[in-house]
Amino acid sequence: MKRILTDTTIRNAKPKPDGKPAKHTDGGGLYLLVNGTGKYWRYNYIHGGKQKTLAVGVYPDTSLKQARDTHDNARKLLAQGIDPSTHKQEAKAAQVALTENSFELVAREWYSKFSGKWSKDHAANVLTRLEKDLFPFIGSKSVAEIEPPAILQCLRRIEGRGAVDSAHRAKTTAGQVFRYAVSIGKATRDPTPDLQGALPPPDRKHFAALTDPKEVGQLLRDIADYHGAPETVAALQLSAYLFQRPGEIRAMQWAEINLETNQWIIPAGRMKRRKEHAVPLSRQALALLVSMRSLTGSRAHVFPSRTDINKPMGCNTLGGALRKMGYDSDTQTAHGFRALASTMLYEMGYPPDVIEKQLAHSVGNTIRRAYDRSQHIEQRTAMMQQWADYLDGLRDGAQVIPIRRAG
Structure with a gap:
């Protein structure tokens, strides 16, 4: 032609x-x-x-x-x-x-549908996981045609960074997207179960925490003597007294403090398990809050950011302060106050249900949780006051005998 x-x-x-x-x-x-x-x-x-x-x-x-x-x-x-x-x-x-049926489009639809029920931190982590580790490699593929080897390649890249835990979380997130795709008729199966055993077990390293009474006493003295911002000192002291998650401590708002019941009511939207959580406040915790009111009482947050008063204290502030005091990730972390309290309270003989309720952990199996509506608030109130008194004794170097619950 x-x-x-x-x-x-x-x-x-x-x-x-x-x-x-x-x-x-x-x-x-x-x-x-x-x-x-x-x-x-x-x-x-x-x-x-x-x-x-x-x-x-x-x-x-x-x-x-x-x-x-x-x-x-x-x-x-x-x-x-x-x-x-x-x-x-x-x-x-x-x-x-x-x-229209791409993994990314289905994943974003799934995310928009369910993320409103998650905590802000969890929602942000899931979106980052999708956008960083999954979308660049399988985002444009049809969700119905993605096979296990393609997912495994994504997970291997994450594992190659030394982030085995993150690889397992990415696998879980991908599985949730595939199951959603099945439910709306855009896929016929979730291929992630085929990858069972393909990754090394996750590293279940716990947050570092001191548990020796003498070392805990020294930690409390170091916090009291820390020459940082008074908000940082108070937030660390409350972390020890209340042993809630660092994100919950940092995001504490004045509107959540009930001075009639001496409780801090953490709203469901900030809780990991999406349930409102009542935290009894000891005399020491209340005194700290009174001292903070003169500094930040006109703000929404008890511990506002120093760069944006409409936002809470930065996520690295407490950990950074501990590092400046000489406590690293192998000795004591901001999250480690929970392990510190849990370990010592168990050794003191407090009932597991009371400790776990204070930690905002689920207690028992699914059936038991369905019928258990108790908050053990009276027992927790007494425990929190005794715990605060015990910590003060350790800080002041007194001869402290571990508390043993009666009977």
Whole structure:
């Protein structure tokens, strides 16, 4: 088949002098249609006894070579009895379907549907996991066509960074997306169970915490003597007295402090298990809050950020202060106050249910949790006051005998 057009001819091609479209043939039914708005590649052919036209592209976005390649492919389809226009429409529809059913689109739909019920930190972590570790590699693939090896490659990349725990979390997140895709009819199965045993066990390293009474006493003295911001000192002291999660301590708001019941009511939206949590306040904790009111009482947060008073204290502030005091990730962390209290209170003989309720942990199996609505608030109130008194004794270097619950 003889080709006629050249790049120079195409660049110089214009409509007819009277303004009507000009048709410049290249051979085999391919031609360039030139009018007042642009230059369009077209292919005229006959299929099923009818003449049809295939839109090939627009010049210069579609070059002469590209137009000829598309033309050659269309002629091959025609030789097989396939209508090139129908084939193009089906390919376009398949691409649209792929985009609508892509892992990323389904994952974002899942995320928007459920993330409102999560804590802010958890929601942020899940989104980062998706955008950093999953979307770049399987995000554009159809959620129904992703096989275990493709997921494993994502997990291996994470594992290669030495983040085995993160790899397991990414696998869990991917599984949740696949199960959602199954529920809305965009996939038939969750392939992640096929990867069982493909990753090394997660590193269950616990947050470092001191548990020796003498060392705890020294820690409390170091906090009291710390020359940092008074908000930081108070937040660390409350961490020891109340042993709630660092994020909950940092985000404490004045509106959550009930001075009538001497309780801090943490709203469900900030709790890991999405349930409101009442924290009894000892005399020492109340005294700290009174001292803080003169500093931050006009703000929403008890411990506001120093760079933006509308936000809580930064997530690295407490850990950074401990490091400045000489406590690293192997000795004592901000989160470690929970382990410190839990370990010592267990050794003191307090009932496990009371300790776990104070830690805001679920207690018992699913059936028991369904029927157990008790908060052990009276027992926890007494325990928290005794705990605060015990810590003060350790801090002041007194001869402290561990508390043993009566009976």
